[in-house]
Amino acid sequence: MLEVSSMTSHAISHRRALRIVRGFTLIELMVTVTVLAILLAVAAPSFTSFIAGQKVKSASNDLTTALILARSEAIKRNADIVIAPVNANSWVGGWSVTAAGTALLQQQALSGVTLTKTPSTITYKSSGRPTATSNFEIAGSSTIRCLSVDTSGIPSTKKAACP
Numbered sequence: 001m002l003e004v005s006s007m008t009s010h011a012i013s014h015r016r017a018l019r020i021v022r023g024f025t026l027i028e029l030m031v032t033v034t035v036l037a038i039l040l041a042v043a044a045p046s047f048t049s050f051i052a053g054q055k056v057k058s059a060s061n062d063l064t065t066a067l068i069l070a071r072s073e074a075i076k077r078n079a080d081i082v083i084a085p086v087n088a089n090s091w092v093g094g095w096s097v098t099a100a101g102t103a104l105l106q107q108q109a110l111s112g113v114t115l116t117k118t119p120s121t122i123t124y125k126s127s128g129r130p131t132a133t134s135n136f137e138i139a140g141s142s143t144i145r146c147l148s149v150d151t152s153g154i155p156s157t158k159k160a161a162c163p
Contacts, residue, residue, distance in 0.1 A: 052140040055112040059138050060145045060157050063095075066105055067122070067147075067155040070097045073104055074124035084121040091115040091136070114139050117162050122149065129153045135162040 024032075066083055074081040077099055086106075087093035092115050097105040119134040129151060136147040146162035149155050 049142050052112060053143040055110075056138050056140040056143040056145055059110050059113045059115075060147055062107060062110075063091075063136060063138070063147055064155045064157065066095060066097050066107060067149060067153075069105055070122070070124045071128045071153045073097070073099060074126055075128040078126045080126065081124045082121055083124075085118075091118050112140060124153060137162040 070081040070083050079099055081097060081099050081104070083095055083097050085091045085093060085095050086109075092110050092113065094107045094109045096103050096107070115136055115138055117135050117137040119132070122134055123131045125131065130149055130153050133151060134149045138145045138147060144159070144161050145157050146160055147155055147157045148162070
């Protein structure tokens, strides 16, 4: 009999311990959600400017890639390569790199950025040099980059407005 009563009291104390350690109370959960909401409210504005800056950087990288490709293809093919906006004089709508009417690269439209101080087209000669120097000012809500193509044909970027 002694053994049965000690097992019963042990089982009862084990059940009480399980009830105590079940999980979160409603108050603990509300405090956690409130703290999380405050942290998100503080982080959201800086995250928005981060995304805008990344869009400008991405557009700059896409355009640089197209310019390098055009220069490389002009030298390789020993022919003129033209980079032109897809929509008449609107580089934001995308651009294409063409060789004798054949599209080598087609860039999709950009969103969240503006391109100003842009040339109507850029033509690379068979020497890999452009017919003229060019600037592209790429701007987002709080970030500006200047992409320049000098007489060598190699593009360069800087975090500032174009002169």
